[in-house]
Amino acid sequence: MKARLNKQQIPCREAEYYERCADGTAVCRLCPHNCRLKEGARGHCRSRMNREGRLWTDAYGKVCAVQVDPVEKKPLLHFHPGDDCLSLAAAGCNLSCRNCQNWRISQAAPDELDFRCLAPDDVVALAEKASCRLVAYTYTEPLTYLEYTRDCARACSEAGLQNILVTAGYVNEAPLKDLLPYVSAANVDLKSFSDNLYKSVCGASLAPVLRSLELMKEAGVWIEITNLLIPGVNDDMEMIRRMCRWLAAHGFGENPLHFTRFFPQYRMSELYPTPVRTLVRAREVAAECGIRHVYLGNV
Ligand code: SF4
Structure with a gap:
Protein backbone atom coordinates (compact mmCIF):
# COMPACT_ATOMS: atom_id res chain seq x y z
CA MET A 1 0.00 0.00 0.00
CA LYS A 2 1.33 3.43 -0.84
CA ALA A 3 1.96 5.72 2.06
CA ARG A 4 0.40 9.15 2.34
CA LEU A 5 2.55 11.41 0.18
CA ASN A 6 3.32 15.08 0.14
CA LYS A 7 0.89 16.84 -2.19
CA GLN A 8 3.76 18.27 -4.23
CA GLN A 9 4.87 14.74 -5.14
CA ILE A 10 1.60 13.85 -6.77
CA PRO A 11 1.41 14.45 -10.50
CA CYS A 12 -2.07 14.74 -11.89
CA ARG A 13 -2.85 12.76 -15.00
CA GLU A 14 -3.76 13.94 -18.47
CA ALA A 15 -7.47 13.64 -18.96
CA GLU A 16 -9.27 11.78 -21.69
CA TYR A 17 -12.44 13.13 -23.33
CA TYR A 18 -11.25 16.58 -24.33
CA GLU A 19 -10.18 18.66 -27.31
CA ARG A 20 -7.07 20.83 -27.52
CA CYS A 21 -7.68 24.14 -29.24
CA ALA A 22 -5.29 26.30 -31.23
CA ASP A 23 -5.86 29.26 -28.90
CA GLY A 24 -4.56 27.30 -25.91
CA THR A 25 -7.96 26.51 -24.44
CA ALA A 26 -9.14 22.96 -23.82
CA VAL A 27 -12.75 21.80 -24.16
CA CYS A 28 -13.75 19.04 -21.77
CA ARG A 29 -16.23 16.54 -23.21
CA LEU A 30 -16.74 14.47 -20.08
CA CYS A 31 -20.03 15.99 -18.98
CA PRO A 32 -22.75 18.14 -20.52
CA HIS A 33 -21.19 21.32 -19.16
CA ASN A 34 -18.57 20.90 -21.92
CA CYS A 35 -16.38 23.48 -20.15
CA ARG A 36 -13.96 25.47 -22.29
CA LEU A 37 -10.96 26.10 -20.03
CA LYS A 38 -8.33 28.76 -20.44
CA GLU A 39 -4.75 28.19 -19.34
CA GLY A 40 -4.70 27.61 -15.56
CA ALA A 41 -8.49 27.39 -15.21
CA ARG A 42 -10.45 24.62 -13.57
CA GLY A 43 -13.80 23.26 -14.75
CA HIS A 44 -17.12 23.64 -13.02
CA CYS A 45 -16.26 20.39 -11.18
CA ARG A 46 -12.92 21.80 -9.89
CA SER A 47 -11.20 18.49 -10.54
CA ARG A 48 -10.12 19.06 -14.17
CA MET A 49 -7.79 21.82 -15.23
CA ASN A 50 -5.96 23.28 -18.22
CA ARG A 51 -2.19 23.32 -17.96
CA GLU A 52 -0.28 24.45 -21.02
CA GLY A 53 -3.19 23.70 -23.32
CA ARG A 54 -3.73 20.17 -22.06
CA LEU A 55 -6.55 18.99 -19.80
CA TRP A 56 -5.59 17.20 -16.61
CA THR A 57 -7.68 15.15 -14.23
CA ASP A 58 -6.34 16.48 -10.99
CA ALA A 59 -8.35 14.08 -8.83
CA TYR A 60 -6.83 10.89 -10.28
CA GLY A 61 -5.75 8.67 -7.39
CA LYS A 62 -6.25 11.34 -4.72
CA VAL A 63 -8.71 9.72 -2.36
CA CYS A 64 -10.11 12.17 0.20
CA ALA A 65 -12.53 9.75 1.87
CA VAL A 66 -12.40 5.99 2.30
CA GLN A 67 -14.33 3.77 4.68
CA VAL A 68 -16.39 0.61 4.87
CA ASP A 69 -20.18 1.06 4.72
CA PRO A 70 -23.15 -1.30 4.60
CA VAL A 71 -24.42 -1.45 1.02
CA GLU A 72 -27.81 -0.29 2.34
CA LYS A 73 -26.24 3.08 3.10
CA LYS A 74 -25.69 3.86 -0.61
CA PRO A 75 -28.73 3.23 -0.60
CA LEU A 76 -29.02 -0.10 -2.40
CA LEU A 77 -31.62 -2.39 -0.85
CA HIS A 78 -31.94 -5.02 -3.60
CA PHE A 79 -28.26 -5.63 -4.30
CA HIS A 80 -26.24 -7.94 -2.04
CA PRO A 81 -28.23 -7.06 1.10
CA GLY A 82 -26.20 -7.34 4.29
CA ASP A 83 -22.85 -6.92 2.53
CA ASP A 84 -20.32 -4.21 3.27
CA CYS A 85 -18.65 -2.16 0.58
CA LEU A 86 -15.38 -0.32 0.50
CA SER A 87 -16.48 3.26 -0.20
CA LEU A 88 -14.17 5.89 -1.60
CA ALA A 89 -14.19 9.39 -3.04
CA ALA A 90 -11.92 11.97 -4.60
CA ALA A 91 -12.78 15.66 -4.53
CA GLY A 92 -15.15 17.24 -7.00
CA CYS A 93 -18.64 17.33 -8.41
CA ASN A 94 -20.04 18.74 -11.62
CA LEU A 95 -23.27 19.75 -9.90
CA SER A 96 -23.58 22.55 -7.37
CA CYS A 97 -26.64 21.52 -5.38
CA ARG A 98 -27.68 24.12 -2.84
CA ASN A 99 -28.62 21.31 -0.45
CA CYS A 100 -25.43 19.23 -0.80
CA GLN A 101 -24.70 17.23 2.33
CA ASN A 102 -21.09 16.53 1.31
CA TRP A 103 -20.23 20.02 0.11
CA ARG A 104 -16.93 20.12 2.02
CA ILE A 105 -15.47 17.48 -0.30
CA SER A 106 -17.74 17.77 -3.36
CA GLN A 107 -17.28 21.52 -3.79
CA ALA A 108 -13.50 21.48 -3.26
CA ALA A 109 -10.53 21.06 -5.58
CA PRO A 110 -8.40 17.95 -4.93
CA ASP A 111 -5.45 19.85 -3.49
CA GLU A 112 -7.65 21.77 -1.04
CA LEU A 113 -8.22 18.55 0.91
CA ASP A 114 -6.06 15.99 2.63
CA PHE A 115 -5.87 12.97 0.44
CA ARG A 116 -4.33 9.56 0.30
CA CYS A 117 -2.79 8.28 -2.92
CA LEU A 118 -4.38 5.03 -4.03
CA ALA A 119 -3.60 3.43 -7.37
CA PRO A 120 -6.31 1.09 -8.72
CA ASP A 121 -4.40 -1.95 -7.44
CA ASP A 122 -4.27 -0.34 -4.00
CA VAL A 123 -8.06 -0.08 -4.02
CA VAL A 124 -8.30 -3.81 -4.79
CA ALA A 125 -5.90 -4.57 -1.94
CA LEU A 126 -7.82 -2.35 0.49
CA ALA A 127 -11.12 -4.01 -0.40
CA GLU A 128 -9.66 -7.47 0.04
CA LYS A 129 -8.06 -6.51 3.35
CA ALA A 130 -11.45 -5.26 4.57
CA SER A 131 -13.13 -8.46 3.28
CA CYS A 132 -15.35 -6.43 0.96
CA ARG A 133 -16.55 -7.96 -2.30
CA LEU A 134 -18.14 -4.64 -3.24
CA VAL A 135 -16.45 -1.30 -3.97
CA ALA A 136 -18.51 1.91 -4.09
CA TYR A 137 -17.52 5.19 -5.72
CA THR A 138 -19.54 7.63 -3.70
CA TYR A 139 -19.78 10.75 -1.44
CA THR A 140 -18.73 13.11 -4.28
CA GLU A 141 -19.41 12.65 -8.02
CA PRO A 142 -17.34 9.72 -9.32
CA LEU A 143 -18.10 10.69 -12.92
CA THR A 144 -16.05 13.91 -12.66
CA ARG A 154 -11.65 -2.39 -14.12
CA ALA A 155 -8.98 -3.54 -11.64
CA CYS A 156 -11.65 -4.54 -9.13
CA SER A 157 -13.62 -6.45 -11.77
CA GLU A 158 -10.51 -8.34 -12.81
CA ALA A 159 -10.01 -9.28 -9.15
CA GLY A 160 -13.57 -10.62 -8.91
CA LEU A 161 -15.01 -7.64 -7.01
CA GLN A 162 -18.18 -5.80 -7.97
CA ASN A 163 -18.45 -2.03 -8.44
CA ILE A 164 -21.16 0.37 -7.35
CA LEU A 165 -21.67 3.92 -8.58
CA VAL A 166 -23.44 6.49 -6.45
CA THR A 167 -23.99 9.28 -8.89
CA ALA A 168 -26.13 12.11 -10.15
CA GLY A 169 -25.71 10.67 -13.66
CA TYR A 170 -24.76 13.98 -15.30
CA VAL A 171 -22.27 12.79 -17.89
CA ASN A 172 -21.86 12.52 -21.64
CA GLU A 173 -22.69 9.25 -23.34
CA ALA A 174 -19.29 8.16 -24.68
CA PRO A 175 -17.38 8.26 -21.37
CA LEU A 176 -20.27 6.65 -19.52
CA LYS A 177 -20.28 3.79 -22.03
CA ASP A 178 -16.57 3.26 -21.36
CA LEU A 179 -17.24 2.88 -17.64
CA LEU A 180 -20.41 0.79 -17.58
CA PRO A 181 -18.86 -2.58 -18.51
CA TYR A 182 -17.22 -2.58 -15.06
CA VAL A 183 -20.25 -1.42 -13.04
CA SER A 184 -22.67 -3.88 -11.43
CA ALA A 185 -25.01 -1.50 -9.60
CA ALA A 186 -25.78 2.18 -9.28
CA ASN A 187 -27.82 4.46 -7.14
CA VAL A 188 -28.76 7.42 -9.31
CA ASP A 189 -29.79 10.62 -7.58
CA LEU A 190 -32.69 11.98 -9.62
CA LYS A 191 -32.93 15.48 -8.20
CA SER A 192 -36.36 16.36 -9.59
CA PHE A 193 -38.32 16.06 -12.81
CA SER A 194 -37.96 19.70 -13.80
CA ASP A 195 -35.27 21.15 -16.00
CA ASN A 196 -35.79 24.54 -14.32
CA LEU A 197 -35.16 23.04 -10.88
CA TYR A 198 -32.09 21.22 -12.15
CA LYS A 199 -30.76 24.57 -13.32
CA SER A 200 -31.70 26.67 -10.31
CA VAL A 201 -30.92 24.19 -7.52
CA CYS A 202 -28.13 22.06 -9.00
CA GLY A 203 -26.60 23.98 -11.90
CA ALA A 204 -27.33 21.14 -14.31
CA SER A 205 -30.11 19.83 -16.58
CA LEU A 206 -32.49 16.91 -16.52
CA ALA A 207 -32.28 15.28 -19.97
CA PRO A 208 -28.70 13.92 -19.66
CA VAL A 209 -29.59 12.26 -16.36
CA LEU A 210 -32.55 10.47 -17.92
CA ARG A 211 -30.31 9.37 -20.79
CA SER A 212 -27.77 8.00 -18.31
CA LEU A 213 -30.51 5.98 -16.64
CA GLU A 214 -31.44 4.48 -20.00
CA LEU A 215 -27.80 3.67 -20.84
CA MET A 216 -27.23 2.02 -17.48
CA LYS A 217 -30.33 -0.09 -17.93
CA GLU A 218 -29.26 -1.11 -21.44
CA ALA A 219 -25.85 -2.09 -20.04
CA GLY A 220 -27.45 -4.39 -17.47
CA VAL A 221 -26.51 -2.32 -14.42
CA TRP A 222 -28.77 -2.85 -11.40
CA ILE A 223 -30.29 0.57 -10.70
CA GLU A 224 -31.93 2.07 -7.66
CA ILE A 225 -33.09 5.68 -7.76
CA THR A 226 -33.03 8.29 -5.01
CA ASN A 227 -35.25 11.37 -5.02
CA LEU A 228 -34.57 13.73 -2.10
CA LEU A 229 -37.74 15.70 -1.41
CA ILE A 230 -37.09 19.29 -0.34
CA PRO A 231 -40.15 21.06 1.07
CA GLY A 232 -41.42 23.84 -1.16
CA VAL A 233 -38.73 23.13 -3.75
CA ASN A 234 -39.31 19.78 -5.48
CA ASP A 235 -42.18 18.21 -3.53
CA ASP A 236 -44.95 19.01 -5.99
CA MET A 237 -46.96 15.79 -6.30
CA GLU A 238 -47.85 16.36 -9.95
CA MET A 239 -44.16 16.61 -10.80
CA ILE A 240 -43.49 13.47 -8.78
CA ARG A 241 -46.28 11.77 -10.69
CA ARG A 242 -44.70 12.77 -14.02
CA MET A 243 -41.36 11.41 -12.83
CA CYS A 244 -42.87 8.11 -11.75
CA ARG A 245 -44.82 7.77 -14.99
CA TRP A 246 -41.61 8.32 -16.94
CA LEU A 247 -39.84 5.68 -14.85
CA ALA A 248 -42.62 3.16 -15.28
CA ALA A 249 -42.88 3.84 -19.02
CA HIS A 250 -39.12 3.37 -19.47
CA GLY A 251 -38.88 0.02 -17.74
CA PHE A 252 -37.95 1.12 -14.21
CA GLY A 253 -41.13 -0.15 -12.52
CA GLU A 254 -39.18 -2.93 -10.76
CA ASN A 255 -36.24 -0.72 -9.77
CA PRO A 256 -36.41 0.53 -6.17
CA LEU A 257 -37.24 4.20 -5.74
CA HIS A 258 -36.06 5.87 -2.54
CA PHE A 259 -37.81 9.06 -1.43
CA THR A 260 -35.53 10.60 1.15
CA ARG A 261 -36.12 13.26 3.74
CA PHE A 262 -34.31 16.60 3.51
CA PHE A 263 -32.73 18.23 6.55
CA PRO A 264 -31.58 21.87 6.43
CA GLN A 265 -27.95 22.29 5.43
CA TYR A 266 -25.42 24.14 3.29
CA ARG A 267 -27.20 26.82 1.21
CA MET A 268 -30.65 25.61 2.23
CA SER A 269 -30.21 25.91 5.95
CA GLU A 270 -33.22 28.24 6.20
CA LEU A 271 -35.68 25.52 5.17
CA TYR A 272 -37.37 23.00 7.45
CA PRO A 273 -37.13 19.20 7.32
CA THR A 274 -39.43 17.40 4.92
CA PRO A 275 -42.69 16.48 6.67
CA VAL A 276 -43.01 12.69 6.82
CA ARG A 277 -46.53 12.96 5.35
CA THR A 278 -44.96 14.36 2.14
CA LEU A 279 -42.83 11.25 1.79
CA VAL A 280 -45.79 8.99 2.50
CA ARG A 281 -47.87 10.79 -0.15
CA ALA A 282 -45.01 10.50 -2.67
CA ARG A 283 -44.88 6.77 -2.01
CA GLU A 284 -48.62 6.53 -2.72
CA VAL A 285 -48.21 8.44 -5.96
CA ALA A 286 -45.33 6.20 -7.05
CA ALA A 287 -47.36 3.08 -6.31
CA GLU A 288 -50.30 4.49 -8.33
CA CYS A 289 -47.88 4.91 -11.25
CA GLY A 290 -46.69 1.32 -11.11
CA ILE A 291 -43.42 1.59 -9.16
CA ARG A 292 -43.37 -1.61 -7.12
CA HIS A 293 -40.59 -1.01 -4.58
CA VAL A 294 -40.75 2.39 -2.91
CA TYR A 295 -38.74 3.18 0.23
CA LEU A 296 -38.60 6.18 2.53
CA GLY A 297 -35.14 7.27 3.68
CA ASN A 298 -33.83 9.49 6.50
CA VAL A 299 -37.07 8.87 8.36
S1 SF4 B 1 -16.27 17.15 -16.11
FE1 SF4 B 1 -15.75 19.11 -15.12
S2 SF4 B 1 -14.41 20.18 -16.56
FE2 SF4 B 1 -15.41 18.52 -17.67
S3 SF4 B 1 -17.20 19.48 -18.65
FE3 SF4 B 1 -17.88 18.60 -16.70
S4 SF4 B 1 -17.70 20.24 -15.18
FE4 SF4 B 1 -16.50 20.86 -16.99
Missing part, protein backbone atom coordinates in the same frame (compact mmCIF):
# COMPACT_ATOMS: atom_id res chain seq x y z
CA TYR A 145 -12.94 11.77 -12.19
CA LEU A 146 -14.24 9.07 -14.48
CA GLU A 147 -10.79 7.93 -15.66
CA TYR A 148 -9.88 7.01 -12.08
CA THR A 149 -13.28 5.46 -11.35
CA ARG A 150 -13.03 3.41 -14.55
CA ASP A 151 -9.46 2.23 -13.91
CA CYS A 152 -10.31 1.25 -10.33
CA ALA A 153 -13.52 -0.46 -11.43
